[in-house]
Amino acid sequence: MAAGSVADRLRELAREHSVPGAQLAVHGPQGGLSAAVGVVRAGAPAPVTPETAFPYGSVTKAFTAAVVARLVADGDLAFDDPAVDYLAEFEGAEDERMASVTLRNLLSHTSGLIADHEPDDSANADPARYAASAARTGILHEPGSAFSYSNTGYVVLGRVVEAVTDMTWRQAVERLVLNPLGIRPCFVDGGGAGGRALADCHAVRHDTGRADPVGLYLPRSWAPAAGLAGSADDLVTFARSLLGAGPGPALLDPEVREALRERVPGADPFGMADGWGLGLGHYGSPAGDWLGHDGTVDGGTAHLRFHPGNGTVVALTTNATAGTRMWADVVDALREAGVPVGDSRPEVPPPTGAEAVPDVFGDYRNGDTAFTVRRAADRPAAGLEFTDGSGLRADLTVHDGLVFTARRTDADEAPYLGRFVTDPASGRVTAMQLAGRAATRVSA
Structure with missing residues (x-):
């Protein structure tokens, strides 16, 4: 692949998806290439450069996992240690199962902790206070028995890092990961940017394709789950270090690197990936599993x-909600060029006929997050709709096998893929799994 042709194709896809700016970096056995296209903010002249920082969203979790892995390699932690061994805040938790949550559970999203805990004082970024608040929430299932994606779990891991190192999470990720790799630290709250431009975020309207700047909201305490920013080139540097193939010293011993990659039994991230390790998703391809992570803000x-x-390493960053759809096209373009990038694309069964839609209506809850499935009374042609307390509204289609797709009505994003879960004994729908998050049915 020639750098010029890659940049042209990236520019074409960004225009097609109304993405104001993007970066793509690819590194393989024959070398690497990098392209940066578009602008930092729609309607403004400042161009995206290879140094421009983009919010990583949940890709931050892979960096937090690397910090934990470095501490494991140094003998300060062990993956199967219970978190309560390091967190006084977990002692005497209301749910006794909290005492058996291990670092492995937290890293692999099998802890049972709720997805998105926000304490009443969410403006306060004190990790100890956050962990104490999380300990009062209870857990969804027996630790290690099922997958439920949890930002909460990664904030708790940040607190574990703080307790063991006597550093803040930010200091630890800088000193143990970013600085050794020569990556200039950049965080979405502006800290550590060191003069790097941070790309603005944009929502792309589904009906018009217009990209409008939007503010980025992230609770301050959530930094270990989604607080990092950087470039596509930075992501390539980080991934190469996890492969033990970087230009500088490897961050981790081979044994610890292998532990991060291993699939965790019971971690079934339906709709997100084909499997999960410790901080890394598994994505199938004809060439076998690829590892990695996706992030949205x-x-x-x-x-x-x-x-x-x-x-081989591939990284894409964008500054628009339509970046998820653009990523799918980038994957296809790279596959056509001979780079069989791994990406989870479960086959979606045929839609269930309207007259055969099972009883899936009602409210589903994961902590403070509540989802509602109902008929779209004001839009009969849309059939079912899916809403949550944040204002999200999506048209929902039920497919055979209780799989469902939900497409937002207010933004041009790829549809969410999920499934309803039944009780084996009664056959009744008792939960849903959406974007990897499990939610229990609380009313019909």
Whole structure:
């Protein structure tokens, strides 16, 4: 692949999806290339450069996992240690199962902790106070028995890092990961940016394709789950270090690197990935599993994939909600060019006929997050709709096998993929799994 042709194709896809700015970096056995296109803010002249920082969203979790892995390599932690061994805040938790939550559970989203805990004083970024508040929420299922994506769990991991190192999470990720790799620290709250431009975020209207700047909201305490920013080139540097193939010293011993990659039994992230390790998703391809992570924020996306067999790394950053759709096209373009990038694309069964839609109506809850499935009374042609307390509204289609798709009505995003879960004994729908998050049915 020639750098010029890659930039042209990236520019074409960004225009097609109304993405104001993007970066794409690819590194393989024959070398690497990098492209940056578009602008930092729609309607403004400042161009995206290879140094421009984009919010990573949940790709931050892979960096937090690397910090934990470094502490494991140094003998300060062990993956199977209970979190309560390091957190006084977890002692005497209201749910006794909290005492058996291990660092492995937290890293692999099998802890049962709720997805998105926000304490009443969410403006306060004190990790100890956050952990104490999380300990009062209870858990969804027996630790290690099922997958439920949890930002809460990664904030708790940040608190574990703080307790063990006597550093803040930010200091730890800088000193243990970013600085050794030569990556200039940048965070979405502006700290540590060091003069780097941070791309603005944009929401792309589904009906007009217009990209409008939007503010990025992230509770301050959530930094270990989604607070990092950087470039696509930075992501390639990070992934190469996890492969033990970076230009500088490897961050981790081979044994610890292998532990991060191993699939965790019971971690079934339906609709997100094909499996999960410790901080890394598994994404299938004809060339075998790729590892990586996806991240979304209010108006931006980041995507990272790397292949442990051949050492190929691919990273895309965008500053628009439509970046998720653009990523799918980037994957297709790279596959056509001979780079079989891994991406989870479960086959969606045929839609269930309107007359055969099972009883899935009602409210589903994961902590403070409540989802509602109902008929769209004001839009009969749309059939069912899916809403939550944040204002999200999506048209919902039920498919065979209780799989469902939900497409937002207010933004041009790829549809969410989920499934309803039944009780084996009664056959009744008792939960849903959406974007990897499990939610229990609380009313019909």
